Amino acid sequence: MSSDAALRLQGGRIIDPHSGLDRIGDLSLAGGVVRGIDVPAVDGEQVVDVSGCWVTPGFIDVHTHLREPGQSHKETIRSGTRAAAAGGFTTVCAMANTEPVTDTPQRLRWVLDVAARTAAVRVLPIAAVTRGLAGRELAPHGELRAAGACAFSDDGMPLMDPAILEQALRSVAAVGGVISVHAEDTSRGQPGIDARVAPELGCQGIDAAAEVELLRSHLTVLARVPEARLHVAHVSTAGAVELLREARDKGLRVTAEVTPHHLTLTFAALRVRRFDALGDPFAKVNPPLRSEEDRHALRTALADGTIEAIATDHAPHSLMEKAAGLQAAPSGLTGLELVVPAVCEAVRAGQLPLDRAIAALTLGPARCFGLMAPSLQGGAPAEVTVVDPEAVWPVTGNTLRSKGYNTPHLGHEVTGRVRLTIHEGRVVHPVAEQP
DSSP states (O other): OOTTSOEEEEEEEEEETTTTEEEEEEEEEETTEEEEESOOOOTTOEEEEOTTOEEEEOEEEEEEOOOTTTOTTTOOHHHHHHHHHHTTEEEEEEOSOSSSOSOSHHHHHHHHHHHHHHOSSEEEEEEOSBGGGOSSSBOOHHHHHHHTOOEEEOTTSOOOOHHHHHHHHHHHHHTTOOEEEOOOOGGGSOTTSBTTTTGGGTOOOBOTHHHHHHHHHHHHHHTTOTTOOEEEOSOOOHHHHHHHHHHHHTTOOEEEEEOHHHHHOOGGGGGSEETTEESOGGGOOSSOOOOHHHHHHHHHHHHHTSSOEEOOOBOOOOHHHHTTOTTTSOOOOOOTTTHHHHHHHHHHTTSSOHHHHHHHHTHHHHHHHTOOOOOOSTTSBOOEEEEEEEEEEEOOTTTOOSSOOOOTTTTSEEEEEEEEEEETTEEEESOSOOO
């Protein structure tokens, strides 16, 4: 369908956090924009019955690893954005830990150029905070921002030096940007597996304090730079949630995200046998899956707004890499296509109000990074996601669009699926072509 075609999504539950709208109706699109809700039909309008579905603004992911350049055996901008479309995302923010690192304007423009040619949805590059993610010398933030960086992050490489973080916060604040941090002191143990479950799996692990203490340090630095904005990636512990609440009470400009896997899984997922051995490498992730108490705290924080955004931390790896065994396997899960089942699970359980869930996928992430707020109001860009919350589907290598299928859900059925994704007025999922 072209962006000029008129389309009516008929009979769905229209949920727009930007305007506070939540009601059954018909959403009409044409010319790449929203015409309105329950407006008169136009000639040639295509009608799609979406009764029983949620109709929302297009999702935004502020934490995606597209792996390109340098790791195209794991994912490409083309394959990753098709996975994003299948997951309901119309905008993804691509992390900088590529090979080479996205720490120069030239490399950032390369990502934008490839995305312009091959991406199914909008790609906004995140640039590195420090050159080479080494934590020593600042990257050229002004030049990177001018080239199109939506935010800055050394994700995967925690910023351990408070002096460097303070310099970076001042530098990025001067260009109107935000820094996203991986708050985990990896010197405290072996990342990827919570220390509470590691011994029974014959592995080393890392404790929850690794996140809590580094976040405490980061917030102390942030208090010295009141004009700066700090975003905390993939919060995983109850202790971190309490620090965020305290920071908000003090007026600090800090936002946070939580992943679908930390909302729905605990370290019990590691106790599964895979590759003929105890311990599931598909459940190994940084920061690690935590306890039931941590999971409850995260859902509560998302529900009450302490955590603004759900972000996937989509991190595809090859099967060969994950099959190396629990201790040796790289950390990371695929997430773009599994956020909707995670949200549906939390909503069904009564642990997350539906309006907060949709806000955390749309308005929340936009506010975290200062992006244009997605909306379904008349005249807004036609960025729309349609979710069937009752659809049951199997998670397999064939049903996932990503090159990576390193998820603990592999081989299981999940409930909740994206029926349609519309970007710039065009249906980008489902489409006939395969990745």
